[in-house]
Amino acid sequence: MSPVPPVLRPVLHPARPHPGPALPAWAGAIAGGLLVLTLVVLWRFEPSGQFFYPRCAFHELTGWKCPGCGGTRAAHALLHGHVAEAWQYNPLTIVLLPVVAWLAAREVLGRTTGRWGPLPHLPRWGWLAAGGMVAAFGVVRNWG
Secondary structure (H helix, E strand, O other): OOOOOOOOOOEEEOOOOOOOOOOOHHHHHHHHHHHHHHHHHHHHOOOOOOOOOOOOHHHHHHOOOOOOOOHHHHHHHHHOOOHHHHHHHOHHHHHHHHHHHHHHHHHHHHHHHOOOOOEEEOOHHHHHHHHHHHHHHHHHOOOO
């Protein structure tokens, strides 16, 4: 018997068709090109003071940092190899970056090739806990 209770073990659903429309193969190349262009712009231009980077509407209205505030600056710092600086800007970005990258790659590959990789299934309480942790991060970061 496994030491981890079955309720806490993640369930990987087998690959199955995605409900979204299939895209032509060149769409993946365009998505990859746009990603590279975005990373080059983010590497070249520091987010502070640039007019073309998005501004946080929540921060503009309230003066408080949302859970995503500092994410662009954190990504810029990561591209320059400054992990500690990126962590100062937004630790949530550092933690969630591998998850977002995996989900984005799964989406592009699935839509262009028709082969969808397994997707972890979280029960409702898992999604609620994840949302609660993001909300708690947003509250705690404004206490300082």
